[in-house]
Amino acid sequence: MSAVAPTLLDVQDLTVRFRGLVAVDHVSFTVEPGTVHGLIGPNGAGKTTCFNLISGLIPPTSGHVSLAGTALDGLPSWKRTRAGLSRTFQNIRMFQEMTVRENVMTGMQSRLQASVPEILGRLGRFRPEEQAAKVRADELLEFVGLAASADRRAGDLPYGDQRRLEIARALGSEPKLLLLDEPAAGMNPAETQDLVGLLNRLKQGGLTLLLVEHDMHFVMSLCDRITVLNFGRKIAEGSPREIREDPAVIEAYLGAKVAEKLKGGTA
């Protein structure tokens, strides 16, 4: 508990059981403001389940999650978004029929205040607010490099563009913490490089990021701190350098035999 920089996300003893399987097993970690925090681990380690627990899509069996000192336990996803949490999905969940701009404006849902009478009568807060939302959406699209596609149907965008649109949409709620579930999945090396640049600019802007990613080069170059999960348990935590050399992590990724060989080779 540092008085200087209070923890942004605090995950305590998070556990979820699906029938017999313990998908996330007493996982605790914290994300400090202004950092990029990586959540890594082999397939089935419980990373996405962890994201779903944090964002309120599934209820935990036990454990606590708090954001900037506010407990999120028991809150539905939409209330967590209003508390400052935002996320993207591993298997892109775009509103495909809507235009690119409308998607980003949907991300601003929690920030728009106009009441139903104001909307019906085009009165009061409605017009200025809607206009400001449109301007902000175009800024965000400019930021992720999709300004030229603002009026296109979101489902018609190429895959890499949809990933960037999902980030712009998630930014619409002006989150304190952005959860990115495999943002580089399916991207070619050039697109991945662009994404690293984009996420670095977000970090420089003061946004805190928590990301799940398989591309190790991507994770190592971007993250300040990394938490490693295996079979639902936390097996390591530290800086990218520490994680790269951690024997438990090497074993989890490469198997005990290879880890043994590597150890033998260096000894």
Place this chain on the structure above:
Amino acid sequence: MFDSFFFSYQSLIFAVGINGLLALSMYTVLAVGQLSVGQAAFMGLGAYVSTLLTLDAHWPFVAVLLAAMVVPALAALLIGGPTLKLTGVYLALATIALGEILRIFCNASDLTGGALGLSGIPNKTSFGLIFGLLALALLGFVMVARSKLGRAMEAMREDEVAAGVMGVNLPAMKLGALVVSAMLAGLAGALNAHANSFIGPNDYGFDQAVTILSFALLGGIGSPFGPVLGAIILTVLPELLTALHDFKLVVNGLIIVIAVLFMPRGLLVWRIGRVG
């Protein structure tokens, strides 16, 4: 010339407007991705409440129409809590059951005239009133569509989980849609009762629920105009086919089947914009 045409087809023209309101009632719930088919029951509730207030309490027609919206709205609030957790066919089944409960009650109760229904309802509707209300409702829907509410609705229909993550207040949107849907159906029920002089418990059963659903499916739900177009076609079509006598219903059904098979998004595929 127009007068004689209007006189011959008055009940058909009124039915087009009333069915347009019912189609919008259906659209309201479909637009947020809820397959709720209680519209016929809400219509029945509006019809009975308005008829009793007119015949027994002699309320002025404006107050009668308001009551015909408020009572179904309260019923929607009441059933909203338990049914909102249901999705897809389960929600459809639960709302069908509610309609059946109302039908059985109206069949058995003396208050509602039992199986004979209520008759001698004075005609208090007019072309201007019905189509004025339909136009007003359509205008309201366009305003809502082109706002954060319209975006939230379309987001919910496409992907409810993602909509929740965007901060869309899912329970409030679902309950709000159900209440508005009930109000429109209740209004349509009251107008229908005061256009036809007679109502009976079997006017608001499963058949009617499916008919209302088919307005929206045929017209398409890309915009509020689609369901209204569907209502116009499905109201006028049987009249155009009267020359076919017994084959009328067969051809009517066939046209619907063909439309749904070859135009799964409905006849009006135009999608309304979502920015105000």
